[in-house]
Every structure is written in structure tokens, then in C-alpha cells.
Amino acid sequence: MTSRAWGLLALCLTACASGGTIGDAGTGPGPTDGAIDATADAGPGERCLGVDCAHLDDVCTVGACDPATGACAPTPRADGTACDDGDACTMDDACAAGTCAGAPLDCSAMDAPCEVGVCNPATGACEATVLGDGDRCDDGDLCTQGDTCIGGACISTPVDCSASSGGCNAGSCDPATGMCTMVPVADGTACDDGDPCTSGDACAGGTCAATPLDCSGLTDACNVGFCDASGRCAAMPVADGTSCDDGDMCTNGDACGGGSCAGTRITTGPCAEVTVDFPSAGDTRVGAGGGAYFWRAGDYVEGTRSTSLPSASSADISLSLDHNGLTCDTQDVELRLNGVAVGSFSIPGGTMNITRSFTFPAVSGPTYTLRYHTTREVGGGCGAAGYSNSGSTVTLRP
Incomplete structure (x- = not known):
């Protein structure tokens, strides 16, 4: 028998002999009675005898007695142990450091510009919740701005690129960057290059192109058309x-x-000019008063002259009048050479001598029939004119 056993036996005998009960009076390494209480002395490994710690058990902890103190304490279950955190909106619940936790249910598949997917804790199902009017949103279009939820829809305003427009280019928003860029309009679109001296202005490759006004018809030896x-x-x-x-x-x-x-002017040789008297006595006259007055359309005086000039391309006339009764109209006259009209002039009232010079395509000679022909009837009551038989000349030049 060990010394501890002998001690216990002696203690029991002593207590029993004195009519006492087993108490906690022992001070040795072992208990002095059969039960351990708060003041009892117990040996190693004996303090948790009969201790029940199940009341501390949980999904992620287990109640255990501390052999050093005999007290119950929660001990974490192994990390990764399956559990249930009681939240319908989590999944894959597992223990970690004594706590049960799960990953939040992912409801992002129900997200929209003005809706957000959330889990209903009563059902554990994802539901779409509409954002309030005025909440910011994103319609996913870089070419819109001011995106705002209204009635569950994401409403926005297109980016204004009008400041980039002009002429043959239109401002346009680049969907890849949201920046305004210049985009050429369709070739052939009418435009205005701002130059009054062009015509047919039209866009070509983003540029307004036009055809310069052709003024070459006014260009000659002494002038430049512009x-x-x-x-x-x-x-x-x-x-x-x-x-x-x-x-x-x-x-x-x-x-x-x-x-x-x-x-x-050269007046010698083949360029020598010829001057003839015309009209003169003996020339044919068709007019009022036996040819004395001209006022009707078709009235004329005509005469033929033989010269040494093979052809004529210019003429200077000096016509003397012996009567001018024109008051409210003019007499319009045409000079004809061999039946070709080579010049015209008007006789106003009061004028008694007319001088003119004409240039014309060459008329063959050397014989020339000259005529002063009235081309328009003088207005009624406006008078007539009469040509003198002397003092009038026509100078012909080659």
C-alpha cells in the first residue's frame, strides 16, 4: 500500500472513530473524501472527473473541461467544419476560429443601370430592387452624360459635339473614348467656301472645294478678265x-x-483711204415730200460710188442736214455698204451735222453702194429730218 493510501485510511479511521463525516480537511495531494468541491485538493487529471460541459456546445465550438482548473470552456471546432449561420443569404457556411460564417449570396446577375440585385433574407432568393428617381446610374454609353434614374430607367443626355461642327465636318462623339471628334460629311454635300468668286461649292474629304469663276472671256490683248x-x-x-x-x-x-x-493709221499705198460725197444730187431718195423728209421705217437715200479701194473695213461719216424738225423722238439710221449694215446712229432734235466712225468686217469693192436707211418710224407728231445734197462725205478705209 502506498503512503497516500495509508494516509487516507488513517484519516478515515480517525474521523469515523470520532463520529465525524468525511470533509475537505485534507491538505495533501489527493482528495480527503469521495467528492471534489471548490476547495478540494485533487491530483493532476482528477479535477475533470464527472464534469459535464455539453451546455457549451455550439455549431463551431464544443464545451470542454480545463484539466488545470476543472472549469468548462468553449473550444473551437476545426476550421472548415460545415455549419449553418442561420442566414439564408449566405452560402458555403463553415467554421473559422469558432465562428460560423458563409459567403454572401452573389446577386449581381440581376444588376441593371437602375436596379440592384439583393438577397431576400426571408427566402434566400435574389431579387431586383429599383433605385430611386434622381439616383445616379450608368447606361454604359460614354457618349451620354448626366445619367440619372427616372421611373426605373437610366435617362441621359447625348454629349453635345456641335462646337466641333463646321463647314464640311460634323462633330461626333467617339464611343470608344467619349470625346468629340470631327467627322467629314458626305462628299458632294453643299457648302460655302466664303469666296464669291467660286461656284459649285461642295464638300470633298472634309474640305469645301469649288470651281473658280471663269472670267477668261473678258481677256484680250489689252484686258485681263478677273x-x-x-x-x-x-x-x-x-x-x-x-x-x-x-x-x-x-x-x-x-x-x-x-x-x-x-x-x-497708214494712208499710203494699199492703205490709202477714199473719201466720196454722199449723199448728193442724183442719189435715190425714198421718203416723204418726194424724198425730202425721212421719218418712216424704210425711208432711205442711196447712191453708188466707184473707187480704187479693193475692200473697206472702216468708215468715217459726216452727214449734213438741211432740215431737222424732230421734237419728241429721234430718227434711227443705219449705214449700209453693198447691202451690209456696217454701223448705226440716231439723229436727235436740233442737230444739223452727224459724225461717226465704224469698223466692220471687210466689204469688197472697188464699187460701193451706200445707203442711209431709217430703221424705225419716228413717233407720231415728232417731226422728220432731211439730208442735204452737199457737204456730206463718207471716208472708206481698207
């Missing part, structure tokens, strides 16, 4: 003295002056 500020063609005279050719073989030293080409 477009003025009003967008009209005009002739600009070249510098006076610029050499030119007036097309007259009977001039030389041709030069520009004020936009006209002229030369010094």
Missing part, C-alpha cells in the same frame, strides 16, 4: 503702251490705251 469682290467678272486694262494688234493692216505701232488696242 472676278471682283461682288463675285462678277470684270475686265482690268493692262498697262497703257502694252504692245497689241488691232487687226487692222492699215495701222502700225499698235498699243493698248485704256483697255483698247489702236495704232497709227
